[in-house]
Amino acid sequence: MGMGTEKIMFPELWLPSNLEEARDIAIRVTPHFGWAAGTTLLRTQWEMGTAPMPRHLISLGQIPDLDTFLEESDRFRIGAFSKLKACADNEVVRNVFPLIGQAIDQISAPSIRNLATLGGNVASGVGDSIPALLVYGGSLQWMTEAGLIEKGLADWLEEWRLGKRDAHEFLTGIYVQIPDSESVANGRMIYFYRKIGRREAFTPSLVTIAFHGKLSKSGEWISLAMAAGGGSGTAMRLTHSENFVRRYPAKELSLTKLTEQIQAEFVTYSDAFASETYRKQTAANLFASELWKELR
Ligand SMILES: Cc1cc2nc3c(=O)[nH]c(=O)nc-3n(C[C@H](O)[C@H](O)[C@H](O)COP(=O)(O)OP(=O)(O)OC[C@H]3O[C@@H](n4cnc5c(N)ncnc54)[C@H](O)[C@@H]3O)c2cc1C
Numbered sequence: 504m505g506m507g508t509e510k511i512m513f514p515e516l517w518l519p520s521n522l523e524e525a526r527d528i529a530i531r532v533t534p535h536f537g538w539a540a541g542t543t544l545l546r547t548q549w550e551m552g553t554a555p556m557p558r559h560l561i562s563l564g565q566i567p568d569l570d571t572f573l574e575e576s577d578r579f580r581i582g583a584f585s586k587l588k589a590c591a592d593n594e595v596v597r598n599v600f601p602l603i604g605q606a607i608d609q610i611s612a613p614s615i616r617n618l619a620t621l622g623g624n625v626a627s628g629v630g631d632s633i634p635a636l637l638v639y640g641g642s643l644q645w646m647t648e649a650g651l652i653e654k655g656l657a658d659w660l661e662e663w664r665l666g667k668r669d670a671h672e673f674l675t676g677i678y679v680q681i682p683d684s685e686s687v688a689n690g691r692m693i694y695f696y697r698k699i700g701r702r703e704a705f706t707p708s709l710v711t712i713a714f715h716g717k718l719s720k721s722g723e724w725i726s727l728a729m730a731a732g733g734g735s736g737t738a739m740r741l742t743h744s745e746n747f748v749r750r751y752p753a754k755e756l757s758l759t760k761l762t763e764q765i766q767a768e769f770v771t772y773s774d775a776f777a778s779e780t781y782r783k784q785t786a787a788n789l790f791a792s793e794l795w796k797e798l799r
Contacts, residue, residue: 510555510556511555511556511557511558512556514537514556514557514558514559514560515558515559515560516560516562517532517559517560517561517562518562518564518565519561519562519563519565519566520565520566520567521566521567522566522646522651522675525561525563525566525646525673526646526647526648526671526673528559528561529561529671529673530648530671532558532559532561533671534670535557535558535559536557536558536559536560536561537557537559537560537561538561538563538626538673539560539561539562539563539564540562540563540564540583540584540619540620540622540623540626541586541618541619541620541623542618543611543615543618543619543623544619544623544627561673563583563584563622563673564584566584568582569582569583569584569585569622569675569676570582570584570585570586570589570620571585572585572593572595572596574595574681577680577681578678578679578680578681579595579596579599579600579678579679579681580644580676580677580678581593581596581621581676581677581678581679582622582675582676583620583621583622583623583625583626583644583673583674583675583676583677584620584622585620585621585622586616586617586618586619586620586621587607587610587615587616587617587619587620587621587624587632588607588613588616588617590603590604590607590621591603591604591607591608591616599681599682600635600639600679601694602635602638602639602694602695602696602713602715603632603635603636603639603679605635605696606631606632606634606635606696606698606711606713607621607632609631609698610624610630610631610632611705612705621677622674622675622677625643625656625674625677626673626674628660628663628668628737629732629734629735629736629737629738631698631708631711631732631733633656633660633711633730633732633738634696634711634712634713634730634731634732634738635696635713635730636656636677636679637656637657637660637713637728637730637738637739637740638694638713638714638715638728638729638730638740639679639680639715639728640679640680640728641655641656641677641678641679642654642655642656642677642678643655643656643659643674643676643677643678644674644675644676644677644678645672645673645674645675646672646673646675647669647671647672648671651675653678656677657739657740660737660738660739663737664737682715682717682726683726689719689720690717690718690719690720690725691717691718691720692715692716692717692718693714693715693716693717693718693794693797693798694713694714694715694716695712695713695714695793695797696711696712696713696714697711697712697789697793698710698711698733699711699733699785699789701776707734708732708733708734709733709734709776709777709781709782709785710731710732710733710734710771710782710785710786710789711731711732711733711738712729712730712731712786712789712790713728713729713730713731714728714729714790714793714794715727715728716728716748718753721752722752722753722754723752723753724748724749724753727745727748727749728740728745729741729744729745729748729765729790731765731769731771731786733771733782733786734771734772734774734776734777734782735772735774736770736771736772736782737770739769739770741765741768741769743764743767743768744761744764744765744768744790747760747761747764748761753798754798756794756798758791758794758795759791761787761790761791761794762784762787762788762790762791763787765783765786765787765790766783766784766786766787769782769783769786769787771783771786
């Protein structure tokens with residue numbers, strides 16, 4: 504999104520009442536605009552000077568049904584404008600997608616979670632909910648100039664990493680796959696989400712990891728998904744590490760070799776607070792220690 508060089512004190516606020524109107528406003532005021540949801544991240548960025556205030560702010564708060572939850576046959580849709588608290592309190596999220604609730608419970612503080620949206624967390628590209636959504640096979644619905652389209656979350660993150668994101672598009676919904684109840688009944692679910700920050704709570708993450716797998720009674724993996732992210736790094740699925748885990752019956756998995764594999768695959772970064780090596784080791788050790796507890 505282009506902002507221009509002029510310092511804006513008060514943006515012009517737009518409150519479209521439907522998806523098409525929002526898209527048309529964006530086309531009209533481009534490039535000096537930004538999308539706004541709960542504005543919890545935006546306000547921090549403006550205050551810290553890490554992002555300029557745009558001339559036009561298009562709020563998604565008046566568009567009906569952007570904050571609804573919908574159970575479809577094999578997946579669950581969370582409206583992009585759903586507040587983090589509403590997501591964490593939702594019965595389906597709590598019972599079927601507990602990792603999303605766990606991730607949200609560790610984001611900031613209750614007052615922020617009352618305002619912040621899941622769409623804002625995802626669209627920021629660095630939200631702590633992203634690894635949890637990745638292991639549930641997340642995909643994103645966007646309003647584009649050509650209408651509504653859907654993209655896999657992992658594919659969208661890759662576009663984000665490569666700087667190919669189209670700022671005119673806005674997120675309307677987040678889909679997660681409902682686990683197959685047949686295989687759930689016939690096996691054991693193993694899942695965890697962990698966030699490591701610089702303090703115990705109310706702190707940005709250094710590393711976040713998520714794991715979701717189903718183990719058959721004979722100890723073979725029926726399904727498996729691993730993801731890692733954290734800080735201002737782009738979260739990713741760890742598909743090579745998943746393949747490594749799948750190669751062995753659970754009891755024969757070498758956690759030492761798995762930590763090497765994760766460190767080789769996880770793409771992360773260094774900053775003033777933690778080195779790339781520290782982040783890689785932390786992610787790998789978190790997976791290994793949680794799996795050790797589950798599989799021993
Ligand atoms: C004190 C504090 C602590 C925080 N701690 C955490 C933390 O621990 N973990 C964490 O993940 N985050 C944290 N955050 C960041 C932020 O609160 C969350 O990421 C939140 O979910 C953002 O949601 P929002 O609705 O407020 O987004 P906004 O601030 O409104 O938007 C965030 C970004 O997403 C874009 N955007 C929003 N909605 C859409 C949409 N539907 N389509 C396209 N683009 C969109 C905006 O243009 C902006 O670039 C913290 C923030 C504060 C102030």
